[in-house]
Amino acid sequence: MNGQLWLKMANLVFDLNKKIARDNNTQVERIKTKMEQVLEEAGFFLYNPTGEKYAETRTDVEANISGEVSADMYITDVIKPVVYTEENGMKILLQKGIVIVSGK
Amino acid sequence: MSATINFGIDLGTTNSLIAKCTNGAVEVFKNPAGHKETLPSVVGFRKERILVGDKAREYIEKDPSNVFSSFKRKMGTSESFFVPNLGDFKTPVQLSSMVLKELKNFIYSGEALTSAIITIPASFDTVQSNATKQAGYDAGLYEVILLQEPVAACLAFANKGTEKISDGKWLVYDFGGGTFDVALVYLQGGEMQVADHEGNNYLGGLDFDNLIIDQLIIPQLAQKGTFDDLHTGLKSASGKYNKLYYELLYKAEEAKIMLSNANSADIEFEIEDVHGDVQDIFLTITRDDYNKLIQPVVEQTISFTKAIIERNKLGAADIQEIVLVGGSTYTPLIRQLLFQQLNIPVNATVDPTTAVAVGAAYFAASKAITVEKTVALATEAVAQGSAYNLQVRTAYQKNSNEREEYFSALIKGDWANCYYRITRDDGGFDSGIKPLKERIEEILTLLPDTLNQFTLRLFDDKQSALDVTVAPIQIMQGKFSIYGQPLPSDICIEVDDTYNKTTYLELLFEKNAILPIKKSITKTLSRTIVKGSDDQLLINILEGSRYATPQSNLPIGVIVIAGKDIQADLIKGSDVDLSIEITESRDIKINAYVNITGQEYEQVFTPTVRNVNTSRLLEETDYLLRLANRNQTKLVEAEDYEASQNLQSIITRLEEMKKRLRYLPADDVTDEKYQLEDQKRKLSLQIDMLGKDNRVREIREEYYGRKEAAEYYLREHAGKEDYAKRFQHIISNEGEFLNGSEATIRRKCEELSQLVWDMKKRNFDYIVGVFTYYAMKEDHAYNNPAKAKQLKERGDAAITRRSGEELLSIVSQLYHILIDKDTDEPLKGTGLG
Numbered sequence: 001m002n003g004q005l006w007l008k009m010a011n012l013v014f015d016l017n018k019k020i021a022r023d024n025n026t027q028v029e030r031i032k033t034k035m036e037q038v039l040e041e042a043g044f045f046l047y048n049p050t051g052e053k054y055a056e057t058r059t060d061v062e063a064n065i066s067g068e069v070s071a072d073m074y075i076t077d078v079i080k081p082v083v084y085t086e087e088n089g090m091k092i093l094l095q096k097g098i099v100i101v102s103g104k
Numbered sequence: 105m106s107a108t109i110n111f112g113i114d115l116g117t118t119n120s121l122i123a124k125c126t127n128g129a130v131e132v133f134k135n136p137a138g139h140k141e142t143l144p145s146v147v148g149f150r151k152e153r154i155l156v157g158d159k160a161r162e163y164i165e166k167d168p169s170n171v172f173s174s175f176k177r178k179m180g181t182s183e184s185f186f187v188p189n190l191g192d193f194k195t196p197v198q199l200s201s202m203v204l205k206e207l208k209n210f211i212y213s214g215e216a217l218t219s220a221i222i223t224i225p226a227s228f229d230t231v232q233s234n235a236t237k238q239a240g241y242d243a244g245l246y247e248v249i250l251l252q253e254p255v256a257a258c259l260a261f262a263n264k265g266t267e268k269i270s271d272g273k274w275l276v277y278d279f280g281g282g283t284f285d286v287a288l289v290y291l292q293g294g295e296m297q298v299a300d301h302e303g304n305n306y307l308g309g310l311d312f313d314n315l316i317i318d319q320l321i322i323p324q325l326a327q328k329g330t331f332d333d334l335h336t337g338l339k340s341a342s343g344k345y346n347k348l349y350y351e352l353l354y355k356a357e358e359a360k361i362m363l364s365n366a367n368s369a370d371i372e373f374e375i376e377d378v379h380g381d382v383q384d385i386f387l388t389i390t391r392d393d394y395n396k397l398i399q400p401v402v403e404q405t406i407s408f409t410k411a412i413i414e415r416n417k418l419g420a421a422d423i424q425e426i427v428l429v430g431g432s433t434y435t436p437l438i439r440q441l442l443f444q445q446l447n448i449p450v451n452a453t454v455d456p457t458t459a460v461a462v463g464a465a466y467f468a469a470s471k472a473i474t475v476e477k478t479v480a481l482a483t484e485a486v487a488q489g490s491a492y493n494l495q496v497r498t499a500y501q502k503n504s505n506e507r508e509e510y511f512s513a514l515i516k517g518d519w520a521n522c523y524y525r526i527t528r529d530d531g532g533f534d535s536g537i538k539p540l541k542e543r544i545e546e547i548l549t550l551l552p553d554t555l556n557q558f559t560l561r562l563f564d565d566k567q568s569a570l571d572v573t574v575a576p577i578q579i580m581q582g583k584f585s586i587y588g589q590p591l592p593s594d595i596c597i598e599v600d601d602t603y604n605k606t607t608y609l610e611l612l613f614e615k616n617a618i619l620p621i622k623k624s625i626t627k628t629l630s631r632t633i634v635k636g637s638d639d640q641l642l643i644n645i646l647e648g649s650r651y652a653t654p655q656s657n658l659p660i661g662v663i664v665i666a667g668k669d670i671q672a673d674l675i676k677g678s679d680v681d682l683s684i685e686i687t688e689s690r691d692i693k694i695n696a697y698v699n700i701t702g703q704e705y706e707q708v709f710t711p712t713v714r715n716v717n718t719s720r721l722l723e724e725t726d727y728l729l730r731l732a733n734r735n736q737t738k739l740v741e742a743e744d745y746e747a748s749q750n751l752q753s754i755i756t757r758l759e760e761m762k763k764r765l766r767y768l769p770a771d772d773v774t775d776e777k778y779q780l781e782d783q784k785r786k787l788s789l790q791i792d793m794l795g796k797d798n799r800v801r802e803i804r805e806e807y808y809g810r811k812e813a814a815e816y817y818l819r820e821h822a823g824k825e826d827y828a829k830r831f832q833h834i835i836s837n838e839g840e841f842l843n844g845s846e847a848t849i850r851r852k853c854e855e856l857s858q859l860v861w862d863m864k865k866r867n868f869d870y871i872v873g874v875f876t877y878y879a880m881k882e883d884h885a886y887n888n889p890a891k892a893k894q895l896k897e898r899g900d901a902a903i904t905r906r907s908g909e910e911l912l913s914i915v916s917q918l919y920h921i922l923i924d925k926d927t928d929e930p931l932k933g934t935g936l937g
Contacts (some may be wrong), residue, residue, distance in 0.1 A: 015372075022382075030681060030697060037624055047551075052507065056150055056159055058549055059137040060532030064350030067341055069166045079351050084530065084551075091554055093531030096138040096158075098354055100347045 007083060007095055009035075010044045014081040017048075045091070047082040049075050054101045061097040070103040109249065109471045111220040112256070112464025113207060115200060115236065117176045118281045118308070120145050121461035122207040122220075125469035132458045133210035137531040141458060143206055146173040147199045149189045153536035156206040174282070175199045176225075177305055179239075180232030197239045202537075204243035205567045219247035221468040223256045223460050226287045226301035244568040249471055253278065254287035255296045256463030257429045260454045263466045272424040273299075275412070275448065278460075279405060279438065280430035282308035286409045288416060300416055302408040307401065309360070309432035315397050316356035316389065317349070321371065324387050329377045348375060359389055364434040367391045395437045402438055406445055413446070420447040428452045429459045493517040494562060494572045503580045504550060511577065512545045513560065522570070523563040526577070528556060537567060550581040580618075591617050595686065598644040598654040600630040600933030601851065606727075607933050608847050609657065611650045612684055622685040630937030633674040637667035641674060641935035642720060643682060643696050645709075651844025655724050655788035659781070661692040661709035662717050671701045680936065716777045722765045725784055729758045732791050739794070747794050754787050754794075761787075792845065803849045804842055810856040811835065817863040830859055868908045875899050875911055878918040886921045 013035045020029050036046060047060075054063060054073040060082045061075065082097035112130075114121045119142040123132045132141045135157070148160030148171040155163075163171045170189045175196040184193040208217050224236050233250055240248035254276035271292050278285040285303035289296055322334050331337070337345040338352070351373060359369035371387045413423070426448050432438070433456045443450050454462065494517035501509055511526070522540040526548070527533060533549050540562060550556045558577035562570045596609035613621050633639045642664055648657030665674075683695040692709040732755045739748040761780055768776060814831055821827055834855045841848050864870045879896045886892035895914050902910040 033624060034626060034681065037626070055547070055549060056153065056155060056162070057533055057535055057547075059159060059528075059534040060551075062158055063162045064353070065162060065166045066347040066350060069163065077347060077351065079354050082532070090557065091530045091551060093138055100350050102347065 003094075006039065006042050006044050010039050010046055010083050010095075011080055013039060014046055014048070014078075043085045044094070045084040045086065047084060047097070048078055049082060049097055049099065050078050051075065054099075059096070060093055061099045063099050063101040066100055066102040068103065073101050073103050075099045076102050107472055109219045109221060109247070109468040109473050110465065111217055112251075112461055112466070112468045113204065113220050113222045114253070114256070114458075114461035114464060115176065115203065115222050115224075115239070116145055116280070116460070117174055117283050117305070118145060119143060120203050120207060121458055122210050123458065123461040123465035124211075125465040128469070130462045130465045132461055133207075133212065135210055136212065137527070137534055139531075143203065143210070144173070145176065145200075145203050146171065147175075147194075147202050148172070149187045149194075150536070151189055153538050154202065155536045156202050159534065159536070172199055174305075180229065180235040197235050197242065200236065200239035201242035202567075204239060204245070208243070218245060219249075219473045220245055221249050221251050221256075221464045221471065223251050223253045223464050225285060225303075226252050226254050226298040227285075227303065228252075242566065244566050247473060249468075251464055251467050252287075252298050253285070253429075253460050254289050254298050254301070256460045256467065257427055257454075258289050258291070258296055258463065259466045260459040260463035261427050261451055263463075264454050270424075273418065273422055274424055275409065275426045276429060277405070277409060277426050277433065277442065278429040279432040280308055281310050281432070282306070284308065284405050284408070284430075286405070286412055288412050288418075300412050302412050304404070304408065307404065309430075309435075311401055312360055312398050312432070312435075313353055313356040315401075316359060316394070317352050319397055320389055320393060321352060321356070321387060325375070325385060328385060329375075329383055330379075331375065331377055345375065348373065360394070361434070363389065363391050363394050364436060391436075398435070398437060399441075402435075402441055405438075406441060409442070409446065423448045425449045425451040427459075429456050431457050492519070492522065492564070492570060492572075494519060494522070494570065496560065496562070496572065496574045498560070498574070498577060500548075500577060500579065502578065505582055507550055507552065507581070509548050509550055509579055509581075510545070511548050511558075512543060514543055515540055521565040523565075523567055524560060525563070526558050526560050528558050529576075530556075533558070537563070548577070548579065550579060553582040555580050591615055591619065591621075591686075593647045594650040595660070595684075596646050596648070596650050596654075596657065597625075597627075597682070597684075597936070598642070598646060598934050599627065599936045601847070602630050602933070602937065605933075606847065607654050608851060609646065609648075609650050609652070609654055612645070613686065619686055619688045619690070622683070624681065624683045627680050627682060627936045629674055629676050629678050629680065629935055630933060631935055632676045633665070633667050633670065633935055635667060635670050635673050639667045639935075640719070641665040641680070642717070643680075643694060643705075643936065644720070644934055645684060645692060645694060649844065651841055651848045653788060653792060653845050653847055655728060656785050656792060658785065659716065661694050661707070662720070663694050663696055663705050663707050664717055664720075665696070665698065665703075665705060670698070671703060674698060674700055674935075716781045718765060718768055718772070718777055721777065721781055721784060722762070724788075725758055725761050725765060725780075728784065728788055728791060729755065729762065732758060735791065735794065742798065751791070751794050754790055757783070758787060799846055800849070803846050803853070807842070807849055807853050807856070810853050810860070814856045814860050814863075817860055821863050821866070827859065827863055831856075834859065865908075865912060868906060868911075871908055871911050871915065872903055875903070875915050875918075878915060878922070881922070885923060886918070887923050888921050892918060892921060 013032060016032050020032055039046065049061060052075050054075050077100040078097055080095065080098040083095035084091040085094045086092070110124050110126065112123050112125070121132060121141055121143070123130050134141050135143060138158070143157045144161040146157065146160040146164060148155040148163050148167070150163065150170065160171055164173055170187055172185055178196040179200065181196070184195045186193050211217060220240065222236055222240055224233055228236070236250060237248045257276045257278065258274055274289045274291065276287045276289055283303065283305050284307040285301060287301040288299045290299050325331065325334060332344055334345065337343040338349040340346060355371045355373065359371055362369035368388050368390045371389065373385055374382050375385055376382050426442055426446065428450060433452065439450050439452060494515060497514045499513065500511040519540040519542065523537050524540045524544060525537050526535040526546055530551060532551055535546050548558060556579045560574045560577060562572045564570055591613055592615065594611055594615050595613040596611055598607050599610050601608045612623055629641070633641050642662060644659060645661040646654060646657035647660045678700040681697040681699065685693040695704070695706045697704045732751055736748060736751050736755065739751060761783060764776070765780060818827055818831055834852060841852060879899060883889035883892045895918050899911055899914045902914060
């Protein structure tokens with residue numbers, strides 16, 4: 001499977017994760033965890049920055065700022081996850097996260 | 105040094121790109137942060153920080169007085185923009201030069217960009233063209249050659265095909281994200297020239313996204329539930345659904361892209377209705393709906409195109425092709441309407457997003473550079489770096505449990521008018537370009553549980569990199585704490601080697617891995633555990649060397665799933681999900697989920713409490729006894745009497761152990777089982793050592809023989825599949841495993857044999873040879889003679905049809921029903937494969 005298809009799969013697993021988190025289905029959660037393991041074996045590491053502080057220095061995300069800009073902004077929703085790959089033990093950003101950012 | 109310019113830059117209104125042509129092949133460089141080829145032509149001045157590209161674009165709507173886009177439209181005018189955060193003005197030339205400087209960072213090879221072709225719109229007059237050149241010089245380029253965008257696009261198409269492009273007239277239809285241009289290009293006697301052009305600076309693909317939201321999503325949504333004023337709620341900054349609006353903009357764009365290739369696209373999202381209930385919304389947009397929506401916009405672009413044709417008194421037959429440029433031209437309706445209404449062939453063979461940059465690079469490869477001047481510039485650049493006499497002293501925390509870490513540096517030397525920038529090497533952090541001061545400070549964002557490496561670079565007043573060496577900034581996040589420590593030994597799980605009827609260690613965590621650490625794996629059952637039986641499934645975690653035998657490693661945690669406790673048979677081949685976690689204080693948490701029964705087992709083992717399973721200990725002792733007896737025979741045969749005498753003493757001690765274990769109650773409360781377990785490990789090591797030299801020599805010879813065979817077949821299958829990669833994977837760490845246990849080397853031998861077999865079985869004649877070997881055996885050599893006979897007949901038929909796959913399957917079935925397979929002292933394994 002080529003890199004783009006893996007990336008598509010990573011995004012789908014992320015969407016699945018969002019649904020599971022809401023429905024609290026442990027059986028599906030288990031399968032999702034296995035899917036994440038497969039992605040990691042293929043060298044794709046998903047990262048969900050929900051709730052983290054947002055700064056303009058963060059180039060791991062493309063932010064859509066909702067409301068007014070303020071010094072204290074947080075990532076309130078993640079549409080697409082941050083995806084890293086690994087080369088020679090070092091992580092490399094493969095896909096920027098698409099996020100919604102707003103003040104507290 | 106290259107004799108030609110080679111670099112081409114598309115300095116676009118919405119996005120910019122940089123490409124290089126080397127030996128006829130063009131590479132479009134990618135942004136090191138996020139690996140996108142396009143850089144938004146946007147510059148933002150945020151307090152002391154200058155942002156260029158994606159980050160600046162985020163603030164276009166929120167901080168419009170400090171963030172600038174589409175300044176290309178103002179090139180060559182006297183207009184300049186006041187920047188409140190700077191208290192100063194910036195001209196379109198200065199802003200463009202910042203975009204060009206940012207593009208220089210895309211060149212990963214680090215080679216200096218001193219000459220380039222920069223593209224300009226066909227509409228640019230002399231003043232605008234000169235302004236573009238000035239932006240290039242301000243960005244540190246010594247030589248700038250301009251090229252009109254439609255010509256660059258034609259060059260990209262002309263160089264793509266194998267057919268020679270003949271003289272004639274071409275239309276370049278450029279529909280980007282925010283602008284539309286169409287140009288008429290003449291090609292005559294090898295010369296290209298823009299004869300006429302038309303355009304609209306406020307028409308682009310972004311309009312399509314908004315149309316999808318306004319006219320397709322909102323009306324459908326209104327039918328699905330009761331929501332507060334959707335339109336205002338979405339588009340007002342303080343609206344209830346404002347966050348959703350940004351999500352929908354993104355999803356509308358995704359749907360638009362999907363509709364270029366599919367007849368329908370789905371949009372899925374959640375929204376809270378007036379009652380406060382969260383509703384899952386699932387909308388489908390068909391290509392027909394979408395086409396109806398965008399047709400009026402596309403018709404406008406076609407009107408511009410028709411106007412050019414009519415103005416130049418041309419007919420459809422006078423024009424060779426319409427060349428498509430710009431991301432919006434992926435839309436099938438555009439291609440369809442252009443052809444239907446103009447009756448001119450449409451050419452979309454080159455990536456429309458990169459066509460202009462690619463064409464500029466082709467042109468650059470044909471233009472000579474001024475060699476003397478470039479050399480002078482390179483020398484000057486280095487001299488400039490040392491002329492500032494800059495020295496940097498950094499201070500920061502090397503280990504951190506925080507997600508952000510404070511960094512500061514003291515700068516000595518002539519730092520006035522210089523700049524600096526700190527980037528994280530994985531691409532997830534960029535300080536932006538900031539003025540250099542005597543003391544610089546930055547809050548660095550850290551990626552969790554990893555070594556974060558940052559690079560600090562210094563620039564002169566033109567933002568050309570200065571030759572100042574600063575050591576990489578390395579911060580380990582989350583891995584060290586006051587309780588944390590590296591693992592002293594490998595942590596492994598014991599799994600069955602069903603082929604050799606023994607067990608071996610599979611690595612979970614490598615020695616020196618930093619705690620805490622967690623891993624989830626899925627294992628397959630290697631045998632069926634019958635419900636209610638005395639059999640058991642063992643999840644045995646051990647500490648020691650991954651290359652040693654399991655018996656000589658220290659068990660640190662074991663979960664036993666007994667046949668008596670399971671709700672149904674655990675069938676061979678079914679999955680067990682395992683999650684193993686070691687905390688900073690070395691607690692080991694094992695969680696096992698048996699998929700087939702849905703049963704879950706979890707246990708935490710602390711380093712102060714040792715867990716010994718007596719029935720497993722008995723099995724292992726029994727196995728060691730049989731192994732020792734077999735080795736004893738070999739030692740006697742080899743007349744190694746000294747080793748034989750030592751081994752006899754081990755056998756005696758193992759027999760004593762076995763007796764003590766038989767009488768040990770399962771719930772024994774004394775220390776005896778721990779003593780016996782210790783003794784077992786020591787005896788196992790001793791057995792391993794006695795006569796090991798001879799055995800290891802033999803198995804190493806076998807390994808080298810198999811490796812040689814694999815290399816032979818690899819040469820035969822050069823370039824096919826991923827055999828070479830597999831081979832490298834098997835022999836990696838060769839020095840280490842050849843000094844490890846025999847079992848490890850034996851497994852490597854098997855992996856090499858499997859690789860050789862996989863390569864051999866591509867040869868039909870070879871498979872026939874293997875089948876013949878099994879077919880020659882009598883039917884009663886198989887445990888099901890009737891089936892063996894039938895398989896042999898099917899094999900003959902498969903040979904006649906030359907069906908290799910079928911023959912392979914038959915060989916496999918014959919092997920499995922063969923009675924006389926080599927057997928050794930089996931160790932009843934763990935049940936995990």
